[in-house]
Amino acid sequence: MDFVVQIIILALIAAFLGYKLYSVLGRRAEHEEETLGRLPPPSQSRDASALPARDRAQPTGEQTAPSAMERAMSAVAPGARRAVQEIAAADRTFEPARFIEGARSAYGMILEAFWQGDKETLQELCDDGVYESFAAAIDARVEAGEVVSNRLIRIEQAEITAADFSAPMAHLTVRFLADIAAMTHDRDGAMIAGSLDDAVESDDVWTFSRRVDAAAPNWLLESTDAA
Template sequence: MTPEIVILAMIAAFLGLRLYSVLGRRAEHEEEPIQGRFDGRPGQKPGAPRVAAQPRPDQRSDDRARGEQPRQRTIPLAPPAVERGLAEIAQADRRFDPATFVEGARGAYRMILEAFWKGDKAELRHLCDNDVYASFASAVDARLEAGEMLDNRLIRIEEVAFVAAGVENGHARITLRFRSDIAAVTRNAEGLVVAGSLDDAIEAIDVWTFGRSVNSADPDWLLEETDEG
């Protein structure tokens, strides 16, 4: 074996070891679990939606350092009175961001609907204030007593629009109108369909009001009022 061949073999072995070490570290890094948007933080109530918690500035810097593009978020158009209300909330709570709020509210809308349809009162307890929870829980109990269950599907949320916003006595409230497509089915105790169809989605318009104390350390908003549009 000539000296040139020996040198080339040593170089190839060295590059192979370097490549293995780099790929090994990347594989170990990629196997780390990624915390979901609605995963609980230490001390947070399980399942509570972070409806209006603004991303930390240092978190955005970390994303840029990793070369990740921030997800585009849009703010629905709002009448001047609502814009003034949103500005009041932002002035009282520096963490508040309208775009983040709308994004979180869409998730909360789905979570609350699905919890109600499944009859999950524990989940509803974490997402709603006392009055709304009592109304939902009463409807769930009546459904169970009748031996019926809902097999509904939220197909899509077509639109989210601001209706009202403001702060009164340190309590912020924001009202949103959700326009969505829902496939609704009611089944009896034997699982047979007694009303509705999963093949035909119907348009639903819900007007929901979320609220929280601007002085609270808890960033979570609760559903305080529901109505139909």
């Protein structure tokens, strides 16, 4: 009988100790779960600047994306980039890529105006010296009774090859590689030069200029040459 009583007492003691152990560990576990539940996931809580160098390093072979300046300079020859950057610093509206687009348009408009004898358009797009040369060539062509039927087929390439900035004047030289179909007739309509069936590759070097402090954004053609 005493043996049975001892077993019952030991069982009660074990139950009591088990209850106390649960009350301590169980609450601690619940507290840790609540604390972890309030923490952000590791990817949000780790600051990249605090990572070890090996964690910040890019995987082998991964290429960094080109910067905005590198993309802007893609159509600028290396030797002209410093002056182009100086122009961009002096004129916040200047962007090399946008300038190239405008130069391509101007190239086509000026050639078309010259072929058609449109002096008004030429005067708007060229400085006085270039305009006078174009106008003289048009007058000579008219006097000779010649009519041109040229057509710009495509501009293969346009690149800023040289630049100069002497405040406030900016000068940019662009090399154009283009295909042009050309044909000239005399006053009687007979073809005297060229062919509209065969395009001729044209390699032109044009220089544009602008005062960076001017209100008007227009660049004027100041010289033409052949490469």
